[in-house]
Amino acid sequence: MNPENLLYAKTHEWVSLADEGGGKVATIGISAFAVEALTDLVFMELPKVGQKVKPHESICEIESVKAVSDLYSPVEGEVVEINEPLPDQLETLSEDPFGAGWVCKIKLDSDSGLGDLMNHAAYEKVCAEEAH
Amino acid sequence: MPTTANLVQTALYDWHVKHGGRMVYFAGWSMPVQYTSIVDEHKATRTAAGLFDISHMGRLGVYGPDAAKFLDAMVTRRITDMKPGQIRYGLVCNADGGILDDVLVYRWDGQLASMPEPPAFHMVVNASNRQKIIDWLTDRQIEFAARIEDLTKSTAMIAVQGPRAIEKVDPHIECELTSLRYYRGVATRVLGYDTYVSRTGYTGEDGCEIICPEENAIEIWAALLDAIATVGGCAVGLGARDTLRLEAGMPLYGHELSENITPLQAGLDFAVNLADRDFIGRDALVDGTQGTRPVRVGLQMDGRRAARETCPVLYEDQPVGTVTSGTFSPTFERPLAMAYVKPSASAIGTPVVVDVRGTHLPATVVPLPFYERGK
Numbered sequence: 001m002n003p004e005n006l007l008y009a010k011t012h013e014w015v016s017l018a019d020e021g022g023g024k025v026a027t028i029g030i031s032a033f034a035v036e037a038l039t040d041l042v043f044m045e046l047p048k049v050g051q052k053v054k055p056h057e058s059i060c061e062i063e064s065v066k067a068v069s070d071l072y073s074p075v076e077g078e079v080v081e082i083n084e085p086l087p088d089q090l091e092t093l094s095e096d097p098f099g100a101g102w103v104c105k106i107k108l109d110s111d112s113g114l115g116d117l118m119n120h121a122a123y124e125k126v127c128a129e130e131a132h
Numbered sequence: 133m134p135t136t137a138n139l140v141q142t143a144l145y146d147w148h149v150k151h152g153g154r155m156v157y158f159a160g161w162s163m164p165v166q167y168t169s170i171v172d173e174h175k176a177t178r179t180a181a182g183l184f185d186i187s188h189m190g191r192l193g194v195y196g197p198d199a200a201k202f203l204d205a206m207v208t209r210r211i212t213d214m215k216p217g218q219i220r221y222g223l224v225c226n227a228d229g230g231i232l233d234d235v236l237v238y239r240w241d242g243q244l245a246s247m248p249e250p251p252a253f254h255m256v257v258n259a260s261n262r263q264k265i266i267d268w269l270t271d272r273q274i275e276f277a278a279r280i281e282d283l284t285k286s287t288a289m290i291a292v293q294g295p296r297a298i299e300k301v302d303p304h305i306e307c308e309l310t311s312l313r314y315y316r317g318v319a320t321r322v323l324g325y326d327t328y329v330s331r332t333g334y335t336g337e338d339g340c341e342i343i344c345p346e347e348n349a350i351e352i353w354a355a356l357l358d359a360i361a362t363v364g365g366c367a368v369g370l371g372a373r374d375t376l377r378l379e380a381g382m383p384l385y386g387h388e389l390s391e392n393i394t395p396l397q398a399g400l401d402f403a404v405n406l407a408d409r410d411f412i413g414r415d416a417l418v419d420g421t422q423g424t425r426p427v428r429v430g431l432q433m434d435g436r437r438a439a440r441e442t443c444p445v446l447y448e449d450q451p452v453g454t455v456t457s458g459t460f461s462p463t464f465e466r467p468l469a470m471a472y473v474k475p476s477a478s479a480i481g482t483p484v485v486v487d488v489r490g491t492h493l494p495a496t497v498v499p500l501p502f503y504e505r506g507k
Contacts, residue, residue, distance in 0.1 A: 040169050042436050063438065065170045065371070065459055066170055
């Protein structure tokens with residue numbers, strides 16, 4: 001996926017929205033900036049298919065040598081698909097964060113949370129401030 | 133949290149920033165947590181050599197005719213019989229035997245031309261405890277002909293650690309570093325600058341630590357980095373310093389050590405000399421209740437998910453203690469942790485369970501240190 005066409009949460013998740021079967025499905029991943037900041041990844045758990053999630057709610061953990069971080073849902077809905085091989089191939093997160101490194105797909109129940117998401121240009125500004 | 137502007141910078145701060153150091157707040161200082169990757173920096177130290185800016189550590193000079201007697205009354209380790217060139221690890225305790233800090237006391241061999249009246253001893257303390265220890269010692273030095281001075285900001289401190297460290301640093305040092313024994317220290321010159329050099333460290337590797345005037349730090353740092361880079365060595369941040377010391381079973385103040393923990397609970401008996409002397413906290417350490425308190429143990433786990441500080445430890449479904457430090461070990465590629473547990477769950481081989489944010493993971497009590505270098 002082209003990172004310039006994605007939406008981003010302040011907490012560094014990316015979101016790609018698509019229309020599927022009359023509803024909206026969001027594919028969620030972790031931005032290249034966040035993967036780079038985490039470094040030395042050793043463990044990750046995935047959310048569960050069928051899990052109901054809300055914006056800003058932790059849906060799974062990702063762990064580096066240094067610390068444990070939460071992945072937050074940017075949207076409200078139900079997890080319908082997960083990237084099962086990902087925890088065994090954590091290098092995918094840094095090699096292809098916006099493609100093969102996707103984490104899960106969430107079928108939206110509402111538009112809740114979408115208003116808080118940023119476009120690529122706005123997100124780059126957030127990253128530049130954090131990196132400073 | 134203080135803003136960056138309030139943080140103290142070491143003499144090497146600009147170098148760290150320029151070379152990709154990810155700067156973090158640590159005990160009032162702005163320090164590099166890593167330059168590239170904690171795992172890469174950790175492995176470079178274990179296989180070749182790592183260069184560490186440890187200028188944030190507190191460096192105190194102890195002066196006066198009673199300096200030895202004064203320190204002997206303040207530290208759990210005997211100081212009065214220290215000979216020139218000796219270095220000892222000890223604890224500063226309060227009257228209850230609680231640990232105020234863990235420290236190194238140095239009595240240097242030789243003298244620096246630039247310091248005609250050198251301190252009788254140096255003491256290196258944790259950055260997080262520097263002011264507390266200065267206050268504690270200052271309040272008590274009036275009973276002795278002794279005086280301390282804070283030398284932290286006029287000096288820098290650099291560690292070189294790893295199996296190739298000594299041979300690579302040796303050509304830059306006036307003394308013969310290869311013949312300096314472990315836990316010995318000497319006043320000597322590095323690149324012609326007056327320094328104190330000791331064969332000490334906090335990684336479990338062989339190596340040395342150098343105290344130099346802060347204005348010479350950059351030049352010494354750059355020369356030593358060039359020297360170790362020829363064998364794959366690199367600059368190492370606080371992140372790998374933590375994983376290295378954890379593998380080496382070394383306690384860290386604020387985690388394994390605190391004012392609520394005694395040296396005996398921490399398994400630091402070797403650093404406590406009780407016979408024929410008195411020091412603050414001694415009475416509490418011999419009072420007979422020591423054997424009933426939680427003790428420090430090593431925990432080894434399978435899988436990849438690490439136990440972290442504050443995770444509860446259970447044995448036979450009962451809570452028996454708490455993890456104080458934990459990480460995924462880069463050397464052993466498995467989670468390792470240190471914890472305080474009740475004596476009944478502290479025997480080597482005890483199968484315990486760690487509650488990692490709601491997930492119960494099996495762990496085994498194993499001997500410390502986890503890592504010991506080949507001799």
